[in-house]
Amino acid sequence: MIAQLRAPLLFALVALLIIGTGFLQSWNTALYILNMGLISAIMALGVNLQWGFAGLFNIGVMGFVALGGLATVLVSMPPTPGAWSAGGLRILLGLALGAASIVAAIAIWNRMRPGRGRTLAMLAVLIGGFFLFREVFDGGVAAVEAISPATTGYLGGLGLPVILAWPVGGLLAAAAAWIIGKTALGLRSDYLAIATLGIAEIIIAIMKNEDWLSRGVKNVNGIPRPLPYEVDLQNSAAFVDRAASLGLDPVTASTLYVKLGYGLLFAAVLILILVLAQLALNSPWGRMMRAIRDNEVAAEAMGKDVKRRHLQIFILGSAICGVAGAMMTSLDSLLTPGSYQPLRFTFLIWVMVIVGGSGNNWGAVLGGFLIFFLWVQVEALGPILMTKFTYFLPEGSPLAQHLVESAAHMRLLTMGVILLLVLRFSPRGLIPEK
Amino acid sequence: MDILNAMAALTNFVLVPAVAYGSQLALGALGVTLIYGILRFSNFAHGDTMAFGTMITILVTWWLQSVGVGLGPLPTALLALPVGIVVTALLLLGTDRIVYRFYRRQKAAPVILVIVSMGVMFIMNGLVRIIIGPGDQRFSDGARFILSVREFKAMTGLREGIAIKTTQGITVVTAVVVVLILFWFLSRTRTGKSMRAFSDNEDLALLSGINPERVVMYTWIIVGVLATVAGVLYGLDKSFKPFTYFQLLLPIFAAAIVGGLGSPLGAIAGGFVIAFSEVTVTYAFKKVANYLLPGNLEVDALLQLLSTDYKFAVSFAILIIVLLFRPTGLFKGKSV
Numbered sequence: 001m002i003a004q005l006r007a008p009l010l011f012a013l014v015a016l017l018i019i020g021t022g023f024l025q026s027w028n029t030a031l032y033i034l035n036m037g038l039i040s041a042i043m044a045l046g047v048n049l050q051w052g053f054a055g056l057f058n059i060g061v062m063g064f065v066a067l068g069g070l071a072t073v074l075v076s077m078p079p080t081p082g083a084w085s086a087g088g089l090r091i092l093l094g095l096a097l098g099a100a101s102i103v104a105a106i107a108i109w110n111r112m113r114p115g116r117g118r119t120l121a122m123l124a125v126l127i128g129g130f131f132l133f134r135e136v137f138d139g140g141v142a143a144v145e146a147i148s149p150a151t152t153g154y155l156g157g158l159g160l161p162v163i164l165a166w167p168v169g170g171l172l173a174a175a176a177a178w179i180i181g182k183t184a185l186g187l188r189s190d191y192l193a194i195a196t197l198g199i200a201e202i203i204i205a206i207m208k209n210e211d212w213l214s215r216g217v218k219n220v221n222g223i224p225r226p227l228p229y230e231v232d233l234q235n236s237a238a239f240v241d242r243a244a245s246l247g248l249d250p251v252t253a254s255t256l257y258v259k260l261g262y263g264l265l266f267a268a269v270l271i272l273i274l275v276l277a278q279l280a281l282n283s284p285w286g287r288m289m290r291a292i293r294d295n296e297v298a299a300e301a302m303g304k305d306v307k308r309r310h311l312q313i314f315i316l317g318s319a320i321c322g323v324a325g326a327m328m329t330s331l332d333s334l335l336t337p338g339s340y341q342p343l344r345f346t347f348l349i350w351v352m353v354i355v356g357g358s359g360n361n362w363g364a365v366l367g368g369f370l371i372f373f374l375w376v377q378v379e380a381l382g383p384i385l386m387t388k389f390t391y392f393l394p395e396g397s398p399l400a401q402h403l404v405e406s407a408a409h410m411r412l413l414t415m416g417v418i419l420l421l422v423l424r425f426s427p428r429g430l431i432p433e434k
Numbered sequence: 435m436d437i438l439n440a441m442a443a444l445t446n447f448v449l450v451p452a453v454a455y456g457s458q459l460a461l462g463a464l465g466v467t468l469i470y471g472i473l474r475f476s477n478f479a480h481g482d483t484m485a486f487g488t489m490i491t492i493l494v495t496w497w498l499q500s501v502g503v504g505l506g507p508l509p510t511a512l513l514a515l516p517v518g519i520v521v522t523a524l525l526l527l528g529t530d531r532i533v534y535r536f537y538r539r540q541k542a543a544p545v546i547l548v549i550v551s552m553g554v555m556f557i558m559n560g561l562v563r564i565i566i567g568p569g570d571q572r573f574s575d576g577a578r579f580i581l582s583v584r585e586f587k588a589m590t591g592l593r594e595g596i597a598i599k600t601t602q603g604i605t606v607v608t609a610v611v612v613v614l615i616l617f618w619f620l621s622r623t624r625t626g627k628s629m630r631a632f633s634d635n636e637d638l639a640l641l642s643g644i645n646p647e648r649v650v651m652y653t654w655i656i657v658g659v660l661a662t663v664a665g666v667l668y669g670l671d672k673s674f675k676p677f678t679y680f681q682l683l684l685p686i687f688a689a690a691i692v693g694g695l696g697s698p699l700g701a702i703a704g705g706f707v708i709a710f711s712e713v714t715v716t717y718a719f720k721k722v723a724n725y726l727l728p729g730n731l732e733v734d735a736l737l738q739l740l741s742t743d744y745k746f747a748v749s750f751a752i753l754i755i756v757l758l759f760r761p762t763g764l765f766k767g768k769s770v
Binding site (some may be wrong): 034055057059130149158183184187190191194197198201202205208209229332341342345350351354403404405407409410411412413414415416417420423424427 | 475476533544545546548549550552553554555556557558559560561563564565567568657677680681683684686687695723739741744746747749751753754757758760769
């Protein structure tokens with residue numbers, strides 16, 4: 001009885017926390033937590049698919065999230081005039097040449113007889129290919145980045161509706177996951193972890209430095225939104241009238257309207273993914289996945305293709321993270337590669353999954369909301385508590401000042417403590433796997 | 435053709451920085467590899483352990499500087515280092531007592547311990563940021579150079595100079611001393627031998643009457659020493675920033691895995707492999723090439739294979755290549 005009520009009660013508690021934030025602080029903050037909680041829940045579902053279902057230790061979540069963000073720019077920004085003719089095609093040709101030389105090198109490795117000849121031929125193709133790639137690619141990059149660098153200086157996107165970017169973000173992340181999975185999935189768990197950690201750093205490095213792609217650290221702002229702008233709403237007479245009839249002033253009403261709109265869109269995506277994940281979990285496919293997770297050797301002996309299944313679920317989970325990343329960037333309508341930090345976008349998602357309950361989709365969703373709520377609130381509460389704590393110190397003492405200032409970093413500490421407490425006293429999470 | 439100047443430029447911009455960086459990575463990788471060999475998990479908190487030890491050392495350094503104690507030409511941080519080591523070792527022992535021991539007793543799967551170390555990583559990272567803040571700290575003092583470019587040019591009459599920073603000299607000397615002591619300890623002392631026995635075969639070691647808790651305790655103390663020394667040397671050579679130390683995790687793990695996890699000798703080799711490839715691949719060879727090429731063939735291009743921002747890609751690429759072609763690393767490591 002209690003066990004059955006546990007999940008609904010916990011969800012009710014989280015809802016209460018968010019509504020309480022609305023009453024005590026502001027509805028803006030509450031809706032922000034709700035929207036980011038929805039996105040976090042989707043990311044946690046992706047990680048839960050990989051870790052909870054299949055036991056794959058992926059700590060490159062940040063990279064897939066960032067690729068989703070990149071997708072919003074590539075899909076929805078207007079194309080930069082003249083960029084494609086100036087050097088865009090040359091860049092694509094360069095990239096194609098680079099990819100071709102890698103494929104050729106792999107083909108040589110697989111086809112030729114082992115020996116010194118094979119190694120030399122492969123190295124020759126790789127080194128020659130690299131210089132050819134740089135020769136073609138660098139010229140194109142220089143041409144594209146020269147186009148009014150202060151405002152554009154990049155290829156731009158396709159100018160399509162931004163909602164399309166969400167599935168495209170998933171596809172982009174899936175493609176990256178395929179490449180990573182092909183090379184790294186055969187490795188043991190800690191090697192896979194380091195490999196994914198490295199890939200994520202490389203993806204961020206590429207997004208920071210390849211200005212032709214998404215302006216690098218110059219950021220892309222003003223990404224189109226799926227919802228109207230607040231200013232336009234405030235200027236529309238019909239909207240102002242409706243707001244007045246609800247007793248709200250137009251500015252508040254417009255921000256709430258936009259945030260609620262995002263919330264509904266995100267909730268729709270979350271419900272879709274959650275339903276699919278639940279169906280997958282209870283299908284024969286899901287049972288096979290858990291069988292592989294629990295005993296790889298036995299599953300392989302039963303004729304299951306462990307490597308293929310791992311690749312499959314690695315791609316699926318990463319794609320979900322990519323979708324969430326695209327949603328997050330379209331919520332901010334801003335792509336800032338410098339803001340992707342592994343503690344926030346990889347390890348925090350892991351805390352959500354572990355605290356919520358790995359292997360249980362509802363657990364991952366709960367963890368997403370709860371941990372994001374704490375992540376926001378601890379930052380706000382830290383300085384308040386620290387001010388109380390330093391009460392006994394003399395007025396204006398440098399130590400007290402330093403403590404209050406640094407209390408904003410309390411949230412990292414808190415997340416660590418929560419993770420350790422859950423691992424110790426409730427190792428299967430708040431809503432354990434059945 | 436001007437081979438001497440080319441050599442000098444290469445030494446100054448590639449050899450010297452890579453040797454210093456390699457020593458720092460090697461010390462870091464030794465810590466990771468020891469934990470892997472004895473406690474049998476990949477410790478994700480290692481970068482933040484290094485940051486913690488460095489932070490304590492910096493605080494003591496500041497205090498020493500404020501009371502006017504120094505080492506003359508050598509950085510004051512060397513005087514503060516022992517305090518940093520002791521505090522870090524105590525922190526690690528405390529963490530082991532409160533956190534890791536429970537899972538060791540349960541014989542938890544290594545991957546659970548890795549996740550636990552993520553929690554420890556969060557806590558240590560938060561502690562460091564709360565105590566010293568997330569900003570950049572420089573704490574090296576004393577003489578800046580052992581050998582400056584001008585002295586070298588005056589000595590040899592070459593157009594290219596070689597500079598050796600004091601911190602680079604100290605890094606290499608300290609690393610050599612620490613590694614020698616570590617290898618002497620592991621191969622000659624009773625405790626060191628029991629540690630190696632425990633790492634090779636836990637059951638057999640237990641049967642021979644080795645006390646596992648004692649082995650674990652010594653491991654954490656040694657790891658505290660290695661992490662603090664590595665962190666302080668890195669901070670002296672470059673600068674201290676908590677986030678940079680967290681990011682060092684990647685090249686350090688790459689070094690430990692390339693060398694073969696669990697093999698101390700491998701960790702050192704791996705550290706230098708990673709450091710040399712990072713520095714070589716991201717160095718612009720224009721100058722060196724122009725000294726070597728005849729005048730009419732001089733190049734204008736930078737001849738830089740990858741921009742320095744992609745140095746992570748280098749350690750990563752080497753890691754993948756080694757894992758694909760030699761999964762246990764250069765020196766036979768463990769493959770659990």
